[in-house]
Amino acid sequence: MVLSRIILGLLAIAPMTGYDLKRHFDSTVGHFWAADKAQIYRTLARLVADGFAEVEKVAGAGAPDRQEHRVTAAGRAALAEWLSSEPERHVQRDPFLARVFFGADLGADGLRALFASRREEARSQLADFERVRAETAAADRGARLRLATLDNGIAHLRTELAWLEAAEGEFA
Template sequence: MILARLVLGLLNLAPMTGYDLKKVFDSSISHFWAADKAQIYRTLNTLVAEGYATVEVVPQANYPDRQEHHITPAGQAVLLEWLTSEPTPHAAREPFLARVFFAGNLPRAQVLDLLRERRAEAEAMLTRFTDKRESLRPAEADRARYLTIATLDNGIAHTKAELAWLDTVEQDLP
């Protein structure tokens, strides 16, 4: 489970509850990973069962108890191992390109619709990414911070590449 590695990575930065993790996934991580709430909680359970994390129940005054999960040394070991292991080649899966591939029988106008919808999506993504990027601007001297920002820059670069591709296809489409 790769999600287990990501969760360990986050727990390594700070102890967190499943609820916290979900929020981090939806904010800082959303540009390269999406995680289901139920999946996160189940992953935490397996991590505890495997000894890669421990739970500390923190009572709160007006809110439900926090089940704070802490990474263990064993957990840090598998995290490190994951980071340095051979990457398994990522299976391509691009639903939009699938549509484009089969859109040959459609009238030209409908193909252009398809492309314009994609453009709208890409433009929305680009503004989201650049906005976030602006808010993160300072402190690039430390490596960890530089790398997290670099993942955002990666998203920005790819989104721009997508827009440039759309430019040429919209122009040249016979």
């Protein structure tokens, strides 16, 4: 559901192919909702089947044909309905914490390695967020809201890094 509505929302900003969507996810929305290629294509197919999106085959000049998807009126209505519906509960699902939970079985070395890998991950994510944030213009209200979601990510990553340092000091 959420993925299909995100895709609908992105298509409402601009018509796109599955391939475009994948790139878009990886560079922006993917920070809080990743999407697999296979799933994007399947979801697009279902959106079309449900009448929420239309396809337009654009003959590629040499390159493979593009299938541009655009939202229909019904799609916009579905998006609006979802946006105003009760938000889904956010379920944390963090494999790193799952490992820390059993960290005692891991020994000091294992924990150190675990913390180190997470720290690297968080650092590179933080750099990525900050780069994207710097590149994004606060043109209108929509863009400022999207910037806010990036700020949220940045705040959480900083928190995470601070916690990691404290935890490493204590346990590794």
